[in-house]
Amino acid sequence: MRLTIVGCSGSFPGPDSAASCYLVEAPFEGRTFRLLLDLGSGALGPLQEHIDLRDIDAISLSHLHPDHCFDMSGLYVVRKYHPGGAPPRLPVYAPDGADWHLSNAYGTTAPNGMTLPFEFRALTHGLETTVGPFTLRAHRTPHPVEAYAMRLEHEGRVLVYSGDTGHDPSLATFARGADLFLCEASFVESADNPPDLHLTGAEAGRLATEAEIDHLMLTHIPPWTDRAEVEADLRTTYAGAYRLVEPGDVVEL
Template sequence: MKLTVIGCSGSFPGPDSPASCYLVEAPFENRTFRILLDLGNGAFGALQRHIDPGQIDAVLISHLHADHCFDMAGLFVVSKYHPDGTYPVIPVLAPAGAGEFLATAYGSNDGCSMTEQFDFRPWVDGASMTLGPFTITSALVDHPVESYAMRVGCEDGVLVYSGDTGPTDALVDLAMDADLFLCEASFLESGTNPPNLHLTGAEAGDIATRAGAARLLVTHIPAWTSREAVAADVASTWAGAVELVSTDDTFEL
């Protein structure tokens, strides 16, 4: 399994990174199977430095905030109007109502045109499903809108992605013994932070510690937040291997 960071800026695209998007690849039936974890604003352009959009096998959307899903509009345009032909329909795992929401964001008049290119499948809390070589398990986490963390496993190992969340035991359970734990840390311990929204670096480290994760990858740091301060927060609760990810970083299992 290979993870490539396409975008990792928290809440909005920053000067050095698009918003959230992660490419996950693994061998499957004599080819490479590719899924995206989120496709936030600014990420679709950066993605094309790594793969042709026609190579996307599925998209997993954690929640329907702009920084995690709005570049689905760009993928829709390319998949429908590419001069070499329309793409096959792409499975999209997302919160219920994602098709209508994204069609409205795109500007569709009928509210459902994105179903021409995307097979929207709603997340079910705690359920597992198979896509190519991957077994994917979801967990409802703590955010103002319906938001899911994802456990992506294959024969090479397990990657867990937090999506956006406040502290929750559901994420600890999902991340148990993960080889890679890709976890958001949008807040600082020194700040006055609203509840039920995001994690601090210390909270991300605590969840990784309690879950027994092998490696912590910290992401979703907003452009206005000091990465050094986040790293210091993480170090207060986590003693294992850790990296604050950047665009174009790759990690392999």
């Protein structure tokens, strides 16, 4: 697998990064299969630095907050109106109701126009399904809206993406054995943080330690958060290899 960080800014796009979007690629049937984990605000632009938008094979949306899904509106335009013609419907794994949520966000007319270019398939807790060359598993996480962590497996390699999550001890079990844990760390320990919303660097590190993760990548750090403080928090609970991701980072698993 190859992971490319397209956007990693937490909660909204920052001056140097789009919101959450992660491109995962792997060989499949003599070509490269391209799966997007999230397509948040501002991500559609930099995504075009890496691939042709018509070459996306599937999308999985961790949840329906704008910083994880709202650039689906731009992709709707590409899939429906591109002068090269409309490609086949694109599979989109997302929480139930994503079709109408995104249709209303774009402003399509009834019947639900968002289902014309996209085929929506529900993410549910405990889901295990095949997406091209990947086995995709989903795990419900604590967040103000229905949200999921995702586990991708391909030829013995494992990538786990936390999505957005508050404190969740069961996530360590879900992530156990992963070759790479892409985990959000939006908060700092010194702040009075609301519950069931996001993780601190220390909480992300504690999860990675409990899951016996050797390679941790922290993401979803908001523009107003001190990255150095997030890193310092992380180092209090985690002794393995880590990186605070930046747009354009590429990791081969």
